[in-house]
Amino acid sequence: MSVLNVDFEGGEVLRPGAGLEVGCLSIAAGRIRAEPVGRRVDVSGFLVLPGVVDAHGDGFERHVAPRRGAMPDIGEGIASAEAELAANGITTGVMAQFYSWEGGLRGPDFAAQVLPAITAERDVLVTDLIPQLRFETHMLDHFAALPGLLAEWGVSYVVFNDHLPHDRLAQGRRPKALTGQALKAGRNPEKQFELLLDLHANGPKVPAALDRLAQVLAAQGVRMGSHDEHSAQDRAEWRARGVHISEFPETEAAARAAREGGDPVILGAPNVSRGGSHKGNVSAAELVRLGLCDALASDYHYPSLRRAALRLWRDGICDFATAWGLVSDGPARLLGLDDRGRLAPGKRADIVLLDKATLRVAATLCAGRVSYLNGALAARFLA
Structure with missing residues (x-):
């Protein structure tokens, strides 16, 4: 499985010291980045968590x-x-x-x-x-x-x-x-x-x-x-x-x-x-x-x-x-x-996305590689 280089946009991101807030989380080369990297994935309706x-x-x-x-x-x-x-x-x-x-x-x-x-x-x-x-x-x-x-x-x-x-x-x-x-x-x-x-x-x-x-x-x-x-x-x-x-x-x-x-x-x-x-x-x-x-x-x-x-x-x-x-x-x-546990620039892109409606796991990424992906979110990844 290749490493993703994407911008997760529209989801509620759990940032260190700030709680959940709607925004963008960018990952490239297995790490969280401070700036957008180019390919957008709409994750509105999902929580983006460590x-x-x-x-x-x-x-x-x-x-x-x-x-x-x-x-x-x-x-x-x-x-x-x-x-x-x-x-x-x-x-x-x-x-x-x-x-x-x-x-x-x-x-x-x-x-x-x-x-x-x-x-x-x-x-x-x-x-x-x-x-x-x-x-x-x-x-x-x-x-x-x-x-x-x-x-x-x-x-x-x-x-x-x-x-x-x-x-x-x-x-x-x-x-x-x-x-x-x-x-x-x-x-x-x-x-x-x-x-x-x-x-x-x-x-x-x-x-x-x-x-x-x-x-x-x-x-x-x-x-x-x-x-x-x-x-x-x-x-x-x-x-x-x-x-x-x-x-x-x-x-x-x-x-x-x-x-x-x-x-x-x-x-x-x-x-x-x-x-x-x-x-x-x-x-x-x-x-x-x-x-x-x-x-x-x-x-x-x-x-x-x-x-x-x-x-x-x-x-x-x-x-x-x-x-x-x-x-x-x-x-x-x-x-x-x-190197993990928080969604901060430079940390490993270890991420879980929960469906906001059900709070069940929709996607899991480890160092930017997908280990689990299902349902409507999978369709968005593949679009």
Whole structure:
């Protein structure tokens, strides 16, 4: 797909610091230009917005492994997922792949297939894809190999998780979902229970091991975050290791501790669009209201990013520019992507156009290349 050199005229453009205003947005050679470039496209009736930057999403799992054996070519699954990203206005997508004791789609062997495929496909697809590894903290036997694997797979973003059911394991009780989880991973449930007990027993050794691992990864230039923090103490411990991104804090106290420490906070867009957490955690919309959010992420549902930004605006929690900034400029900044997230001269031409009547995605452009285009707007592009 060639790069467009066009002037989008008549639409409502979201300009930095100015909000929506009818005007012209010009792009050429993959960048936003200050002056018209020549070819006009009428986009009246559409909102012209910065492309969506998804700071964390694992919704691609159903594309790379819909059913056992249905997608033997992981690259084709990534390409299919990229089409869904584009259809939802996403121009940069962090694809979060588990490296977990859970096994199956979340196990180390599958990560070894998916992450290199993301790195390979990003060079031929339009949407900018960023691989992220979600690493389970109690897998001590895997710590030594991790830095080398990240380098081999082209991964420079790691988020630490701990999904072990520690309360039940501490009592020697079987987790409720053990049997189903074991069968999904192709394991005997009793062997799975033994594995979880062994991992839980690693607990006293984990903090010091994480200290050393984080130091190695930081020297390697790896961006690091932590997932599902419950308290201010949790955030302080991760910050001390140099792990500065707080993904999906479960309480206001954890989110506030991140903000007061200068650490960016990512919240789940599905939490906003549904009106609350499905796990009973703090409301993401309330944290946005309190100013404790830097970015929204798709989590497991790509359409929720656009829908969440619009809901925040419609519910009066914040103005349109602020709401859209949580899915564009905010995530771009926390990912260190200073070349996108705003419609300003010199920035990448990462753009999404929404039909003003329906507020659905009509077109998506990444660095001036069309990744998605439909309906009446497509006819205008081709006229």
